[in-house]
Amino acid sequence: MNVTPTLSQTEVYLSIKRSLEDGDRLASIFATDDVENGLLRVIYLTVSPASGRITRAMTTIDRYKPKLASLAALDFSAGRFEREMADLFGVELIGHPQPMRLVKHAHWPEEYYPLRKDAPKKVDFPPTSGGYPFVEVKGDSVYEIPVGPIHAGMIEPGHFRFSAVGESILKMKARLWFVHRGIEKLMENQPLNEAITLAEKISGDTSAGHSVALARAIEDALGVIVDPEIEELRICLVELEAAYNHINDVGAIANDVGLGIINAHALNIKEALLRINKESTGTRLLRGTTKVSETKFNSLPDPEKLGRIETDLEELVEILFSSSVAMDRFVGAGYLSNRDALRMGCTGYVAMASGIKDDLRDCQYPTWARPSHGVAADGDVLARLNLRIEGAKQALEIVRNISSRIAIKQHTQTSIPLPDPHDEKIGVSALQGWRGRIVHSVIVKDHRILRAKIVDPSFMNWPALAVALEGSIVADFPLVNKSFNLSYAGNDL
Amino acid sequence: MTRGFIYGILPVLQLLMLGATAPLVSGLARQIGAKLEGRQGAGVMQPYRELRKLFQKETLEPSTKSVFFTLAPYVLASSTAVIAMAGPFLATENSFSSSSDLLSVVGLLFLGNIAVALAGLDTGTSFGGMGASRELTVSSLVEPTILVAIFALSIPAHSSNLGAIAAKSISNPNLIFAPGSLLALAAFVVVVLAEAKRFPVDNPSTHLELTMIHEAMLLEYSGPRLGVIEWASSLRLTILLGLVANLFFPIGLFSTGQSPILLLVSCLVFLVKVLVLGSILSFAEVFMAKLRLFRVPELLASSFILALLSVVTSYFFTATR
Numbered sequence: 001m002n003v004t005p006t007l008s009q010t011e012v013y014l015s016i017k018r019s020l021e022d023g024d025r026l027a028s029i030f031a032t033d034d035v036e037n038g039l040l041r042v043i044y045l046t047v048s049p050a051s052g053r054i055t056r057a058m059t060t061i062d063r064y065k066p067k068l069a070s071l072a073a074l075d076f077s078a079g080r081f082e083r084e085m086a087d088l089f090g091v092e093l094i095g096h097p098q099p100m101r102l103v104k105h106a107h108w109p110e111e112y113y114p115l116r117k118d119a120p121k122k123v124d125f126p127p128t129s130g131g132y133p134f135v136e137v138k139g140d141s142v143y144e145i146p147v148g149p150i151h152a153g154m155i156e157p158g159h160f161r162f163s164a165v166g167e168s169i170l171k172m173k174a175r176l177w178f179v180h181r182g183i184e185k186l187m188e189n190q191p192l193n194e195a196i197t198l199a200e201k202i203s204g205d206t207s208a209g210h211s212v213a214l215a216r217a218i219e220d221a222l223g224v225i226v227d228p229e230i231e232e233l234r235i236c237l238v239e240l241e242a243a244y245n246h247i248n249d250v251g252a253i254a255n256d257v258g259l260g261i262i263n264a265h266a267l268n269i270k271e272a273l274l275r276i277n278k279e280s281t282g283t284r285l286l287r288g289t290t291k292v293s294e295t296k297f298n299s300l301p302d303p304e305k306l307g308r309i310e311t312d313l314e315e316l317v318e319i320l321f322s323s324s325v326a327m328d329r330f331v332g333a334g335y336l337s338n339r340d341a342l343r344m345g346c347t348g349y350v351a352m353a354s355g356i357k358d359d360l361r362d363c364q365y366p367t368w369a370r371p372s373h374g375v376a377a378d379g380d381v382l383a384r385l386n387l388r389i390e391g392a393k394q395a396l397e398i399v400r401n402i403s404s405r406i407a408i409k410q411h412t413q414t415s416i417p418l419p420d421p422h423d424e425k426i427g428v429s430a431l432q433g434w435r436g437r438i439v440h441s442v443i444v445k446d447h448r449i450l451r452a453k454i455v456d457p458s459f460m461n462w463p464a465l466a467v468a469l470e471g472s473i474v475a476d477f478p479l480v481n482k483s484f485n486l487s488y489a490g491n492d493l
Numbered sequence: 494m495t496r497g498f499i500y501g502i503l504p505v506l507q508l509l510m511l512g513a514t515a516p517l518v519s520g521l522a523r524q525i526g527a528k529l530e531g532r533q534g535a536g537v538m539q540p541y542r543e544l545r546k547l548f549q550k551e552t553l554e555p556s557t558k559s560v561f562f563t564l565a566p567y568v569l570a571s572s573t574a575v576i577a578m579a580g581p582f583l584a585t586e587n588s589f590s591s592s593s594d595l596l597s598v599v600g601l602l603f604l605g606n607i608a609v610a611l612a613g614l615d616t617g618t619s620f621g622g623m624g625a626s627r628e629l630t631v632s633s634l635v636e637p638t639i640l641v642a643i644f645a646l647s648i649p650a651h652s653s654n655l656g657a658i659a660a661k662s663i664s665n666p667n668l669i670f671a672p673g674s675l676l677a678l679a680a681f682v683v684v685v686l687a688e689a690k691r692f693p694v695d696n697p698s699t700h701l702e703l704t705m706i707h708e709a710m711l712l713e714y715s716g717p718r719l720g721v722i723e724w725a726s727s728l729r730l731t732i733l734l735g736l737v738a739n740l741f742f743p744i745g746l747f748s749t750g751q752s753p754i755l756l757l758v759s760c761l762v763f764l765v766k767v768l769v770l771g772s773i774l775s776f777a778e779v780f781m782a783k784l785r786l787f788r789v790p791e792l793l794a795s796s797f798i799l800a801l802l803s804v805v806t807s808y809f810f811t812a813t814r
Contacts, residue, residue, distance in 0.1 A: 145619040145703070152700035166626075167786060256704075258696045258783030264530040325693060326782040474623065475786040478701040 004043065004056040004426050009069045012044055012059045017074055019046040019055055025358070026345060027054060027430055027439045029071075029081035030453035031089045033117045038063045040089060043453075044071075045441065047430045052363040054428050061091070070096035077345030077460055088115040088184075103177050103492065106132040114185055137163035137170050145474065149178050156488035160477075167473040172466045176488055183493040187452035192218050193291045195449045199440075200287045203456055203490030208241040208286040209433030210440070210454065210490075215290050217440040217452075221427025224293050229406060233295040235365060236402045239395040240301070241286055242434035244273040246392035247313060249485050253385055254320050256479045257329045262320050269312050276301045300403040310396045317389050330382035334480030336468040337379055344464045347457045348436020349391065350484055353383035360432040369398045379468075381483040391434065422446055433457060435487070456490030499756065500749050503587035504578035510760055511577040511735070515727040516540035518734065518767055522775035523698075529779045540727060547720030555713050557617045565612035566714070566721040569605040573725045573732065576601050582735045583759050584747040585660040595643050595653040599636055602688065605725070606632045613710030620702050624709025627786070631687055631694060631706060634793035638684045638800045645677040645803035646740060649811045655736070659743040669741065673807025676799050678741045683796035685733045687789075690726070692778040694789050704783070731767055734774070738766040 007015060020026065024046040031042045044057045061068055070093045072079030083102035085091050090113040093099050101108075112123050136144075142165055149157035157178040163171045183202055187195050199214040200207040212234045219226055251266025274284040280301050281289045289296050320326060336346075341354035351358040355377035362370055371394040375386045428441045436457025443450040465484050472480060520537040527534030554562065579593035610628050613621035647653045649668055650661035662668050687694040690707035702709060711722055739746060745762030747755055784792060 143619060143622070145623065147703065152702060256701070258692060258699075258781065260526070260698075261530045261779050264532060268531065323780075323782045325784055328788065329782065329785050473786060475704045477703050 004058045006058045006060060009059050012057050013069065013071060013074070015057045016044055016046060016071055016078075020075060022048070023050065024048045024055065025347075026075045026077050027437070028441055028453055028455045029078060029085065030441060031085050031091065031115070032443055032451040033063065033089070033115065035063070035117050040066050040091065042068060042085070043426070043441065045428055045439065047360075047437070047439070049358055049360065050363065052360050052430065054430055056426070056428065066091040067094055068092070069094045072096050072098070075345060076343055076463070080459070080463070089113050090116065101132070103180065105177060114182060134161050134173055139165075141165055142170065158488050162474060162477070164474050167475065169469050169472050169474055169477070172469045172477070174462060174466060176462065177492045179489050179492045181493065184452055184454065187449050190449050192444070192447055192449065195452065196290055196292070197288070199454070202454055202493065203458070203487040204285065205245055205487065206241065206433050206435065206438070206456065206490060208237040208289070209431065209438050210456075211287070211290045212238055213429050213431050213433075213438045213440040214442070214452070215292055216429035216431065217427045217442045218292050218444060219427070220429055221425040221442055221444040222292070226293050230293070230295050232366070232402050232406060233297055234290065235369060236297070236300070236399050237281070237286055237289060237295065238431065238433065239398045240273070240277055240280070243392050243395040243399065244270050244277070245434045246388045246395065247273065249388055249482070250317070250320070250385065250392070252485070253381070253479065253482050254326065256482050257326045259320065259323065259326060262316060265316050269309055269316070272305070272309055276305060300406065301399055303400040303403045306396045306400045306403070310393060313389070313392060327382070329479060330385060331380060333381040333476050334468040334472060334483055335380050336464055338377070340467050341379070341464060344467065345460045346464050347460045348432075349384055349387040350461045350464060351436065353377055353387050354379040358437065360430060360437060364431065365398075369401060371398070381479060384483040395434075424450060435485070436461065454493055456487060458486040458488075458491040461486050462491055496749055499753060500586070501588050503584050504589040507580075507582050507587070508574055508578045510763070511582060511731050512574070512724075512728060514764060514767070515724065515731040516544060518731045518771045519727040521768055522771045525772055525775040526779055529776065540723070544720050544724060547723065548717050550716035552716040552718060555616045555618070558713070559615055561611045561615040562713070565608040566718045566725070568608035570721050570725040572601045572605045572608070573728050576732055577728060580732065580736065581656040581659040581739050581743070581746060583756065583763055584749065585656045585663070585743075586749055590654065590656045593655045595640065595647060595655060598655060599640050602639070602729075603632060603636050605729070609710050609722070616713045618713065620705070620709045620712050624705060624707065627706040628710060631789060631793070634790055634797070635684045635687045638680055638793065638797045639688070641797065641800040641804055642677040642680040642684070643740065645673050645800065645807040648673070648804070648807045655740065659739050659746055660748065662740075662743045663746060663748075671807065671810060673803045673810055674741060676803035676806055678737070680796045680800035680803060681737060683792065683799075685737060687793060689730045689733050691774065692781040693784045693792070696783050730771075734767045734770040735763065738763070738770060742766070
């Protein structure tokens with residue numbers, strides 16, 4: 001098990017700087033409240049995309065006068081993690097270029113820091129307390145288009161403010177954080193397996209990813225070594241989730257260029273997959289399968305059925321790509337440069353489409369299950385779409401391989417007795433969900449969660465959407481947005 | 494007596510006929526689209542049910558509206574109704590025919606567009622303004638093409654009256670397959686798609702406000718006024734399909750000298766023609782993606798070139814004959 005060294009703030013700065021220079025990527029920054037010692041402990045995680053190794057560093061600050069030197073200058077996403085921390089713990093950030101609120105909307109009370117252990121259970125939210133104006137773009141014939149938070153489609157709430165001249169977008173500002181459920185607060189004092197059930201609800205489309213990530217973080221904290229067969233079942237679970245999500249989004253992207261027929265067929269394929277999920281795991285969204293050192297399947301998916309799904313998908317993609325008008329919409333739309341994607345800390349298909357090597361499966365999966373990467377990294381909608389198609393095919397193939405490897409055995413695994421630590425233990429995990437890198441960190445004591453920090457890939461990717469839209473036209477926004485397909489709930493915990 | 498009577502009531506008959514069947518045309522187009530996509534569909538009668546629903550609802554209106562917002566649906570509906578009465582839909586000639594001049598028909602179509610665009614601007618919402626700006630960009634490219642394409646047909650007919658053009662084609666069927674007419678047909682079909690706010694220019698069924706052209710201007714409408722607009726929009730689609738049918742394939746059109754029984758036949762033929770064209774339209778749409786907004790002018794410009802070529806060809810063939 002890894003130890004987490006306690007360092008001074010300067011040492012943390014130097015350590016993170018070194019890690020980033022070595023090609024590591026910032027994975028998570030979070031605080032935890034230590035009321036007894038009057039401290040806030042701030043924990044920093046970086047992950048190496050080449051080896052999957054997570055490096056930890058910790059520093060402590062005074063709980064009553066919390067001041068933290070900002071790392072925003074080192075990494076853009078560090079600045080966002082710090083702002084989140086400032087909102088939820090009341091930490092004062094020193095040297096932060098944008099020290100304004102991130103998570104908390106304007107009507108949240110000033111002195112209310114929900115993740116502190118002594119935060120009141122209930123506070124009154126005044127109707128309004130101060131505004132939070134958007135930066136106004138001034139100039140001849142610049143106009144603003146406000147969209148949302150309630151949308152015409154069945155999607156999550158988020159407000160987008162476009163400043164446009166004619167059809168060209170000058171600036172897009174997304175205001176999210178309308179779905180703050182306090183998941184991290186709810187995690188506190190949960191029994192371990194209950195916490196994993198809760199993790200399935202972080203973002204409905206990533207139930208498997210988040211539950212496996214949390215289980216692994218808890219196992220890391222407890223020092224449990226998990227049976228390799230359970231690990232394979234978990235891979236199977238995460239890839240089944242990838243398959244149905246990727247196929248769903250291929251249809252949704254086609255729908256946004258008006259090809260409803262492709263969407264209808266993609267939804268058919270997705271439905272077939274959801275039924276396979278139901279048959280194998282008991283739920284369509286792959287819930288209730290994973291506990292600490294345990295993952296259960298009723299049966300493994302039938303490789304033949306998966307093969308048929310792959311054939312159907314290939315046929316559908318062929319039809320989609322034969323439409324020159326659709327291709328014209330995809331090529332060059334929503335361009336995100338490699339430099340911007342890297343600097344903003346993007347992950348998953350958004351990062352890979354811009355030519356960043358960001359796939360933990362390359363080092364975490366058994367050699368025979370590692371996906372090949374052969375998609376052009378042009379940074380546009382087409383590149384992201386191609387990665388989704390490839391992702392779906394890879395997922396189906398991996399699940400097929402696993403199914404045929406461990407087809408005969410009894411798939412119900414009995415849980416291994418857990419060690420019983422009375423000390424606080426920190427555990428971390430990172431895995432490649434379908435959307436990108438999911439990072440979970442937990443502090444565990446007496447079989448309960450003291451603190452859980454969740455990082456959904458959407459948190460890392462949201463700022464890049466605004467960058468990709470620069471120079472786009474207003475009418476292309478839905479298409480570009482769909483090619484990112486970020487979660488609002490996963491971003492806002 | 495009968496002759497004059499029929500001549501006199503034909504406009505009303507045409508309006509009733511087109512007005513009553515217009516929702517059916519939209520309904521059929523939607524149902525075919527649904528079936529092709531593998532969906533159940535709401536049935537061909539769904540537009541009628543929607544109209545009934547809308548007319549039973551209360552009217553909600555934005556506080557920023559003015560008289561433009563209030564009147565636009567009626568201007569749109571009445572300008573469209575005038576075309577329905579005057580145009581050569583059931584017969585080549587009727588008591589309103591003098592209004593079915595090419596220029597006045599295009600003018601009436603544009604009047605409806607302008608009214609809705611002003612209403613979009615009137616509410617002061619950014620979607621309304623955005624929609625109006627897009628709508629007028631498209632319209633200003635569409636109207637000249639309609640003019641020029643039909644102008645090509647008017648050269649051999651020596652008249653810019655739509656009824657006269659249709660009558661000439663009936664008396665001389667060779668004209669239907671003249672190169673000028675075929676070119677004009679190609680140009681006309683493209684602009685009909687744009688004018689009817691269909692694929693690949695606009696997506697009539699989208700919910701994405703940012704991509705809308707026509708629907709973006711209508712977002713503030715509700716209740717009966719929305720009903721009027723919906724009805725007028727399907728009437729416009731029917732009229733445009735009817736023009737394609739009767740200017741380029743004027744078979745089965747009633748002319749005032751014939752027996753009144755034939756008028757019934759003409760009604761039936763018209764309905765069949767429009768429904769067939771509507772089906773072809775929705776069939777084609779299923780396999781069509783929506784153009785990038787900035788590509789729309791390219792499409793419309795090329796249809797204008799076709800229309801221009803049709804005029805030149807048509808003039809050449811008529812002059813040398």
